[in-house]
Amino acid sequence: MFTPDIYKNENKEETHTFLKENSFGILINQTEGKLCATHIPLELDTNNKGLSVLQGHISKENPQWKGFTDNDAVLAVFSGPHSYISSSWYDHENVPTWNYIAVHVYGKIKIVEGEAVIESLKKLVDKYEKNSENPIRVEDLSKKTMLQTRGIVGFEIEITEIQATKKMSQNRDDSNYNNIILELEKTNKKESIAVANEMKKCPR
Template identity: 35%
Template sequence: MYIPSHYQITDTKAIQHFIQSHPFATVISKDKQGQMLATHMPVLLHEFGDQLVLSGHFAQSNPQWQTVDNEDEMLIIFQGPHGYISSTWYEQEDVPTWDYQSVHVYGNSWLTDAAETKEDIIALLNTFEDEAGARFENLASDTRKQIHGIVGFRISIERTYAAFKLSQNRSTTDIEAIIEQLSSHGNQALADAVLHNSLEPEG
């Protein structure tokens, strides 16, 4: 991913927080014929000792799971709020652009066994369900059996690239206008991201 230096994020904790806040990712891998495959899915971040690991699962009918465990790295893309920035919002004429947040993670992958897959599914449900919700222990036995229709995997994080392009190159007046316009156009998530980023201390 091409990242101009003023949009690059290197703070590990900030990247981890972003991944946890935007878990619906695009998982990309290559099969033995060199064909690129991609699946959109929730992916969770785990800390196993000093190693950061991502976990997810494919439907058993999805052939992409067969690309796991080969010698090629997998790429996982996490996308945050994004949107069009009109240059009419600036004090002085310039070109329009697009603000966005994106994290690319590269790592080595492996398939999980039945116990690990169950562990990761329980973690996934516990993340998004409250105690009275559709957690694994609350499901009927017939429903639990559907776990046999998925293939779990984990990826050890080896390289991470993060780009937060949030109008950092604009003046304070322009940023205030961008936030106001994004809010009025219904893109509050991006407006909040631009505001938060503008309040972050440099360096």
């Protein structure tokens, strides 16, 4: 991912937090000479070797998984808030642009089986059920329901590189920067307000 130096986010802790909070990503690989992409939750974790990994699963009916053993190189793409930035918000003539947060994770994928798949599912369900009024636990599901796990392929991606972009108008002076925030808030659009909030957190 091309990122000008001014927009690179090299804060590992911040990037890991972003991945945990925006875990619904796009898994991309090559299967039988064709690029494939699937939108799925990819959960950041640490494996038994102490290495950072992404864990997930896809349907066995999805042919993408058949390429995991032929070529283990994969890319996972994660997106955060984004918004159009009008150049009419500046005190000088310029071109419009877009503010956004994105993280690309490169790694090597391997298929996991047996109890490792169940443990991955437990973590996934617990994470998203914790605020439910009547939370579901994998441990409480019947054997009949758990038979559905036969229809998925679990995997683990050992992370080899993370590229993080946080483009939040860092190239603007304080006056224009603050005005962009005000204009974003005035749009009353959820994504634009989220960008404004991110801009408020950026060091100046």
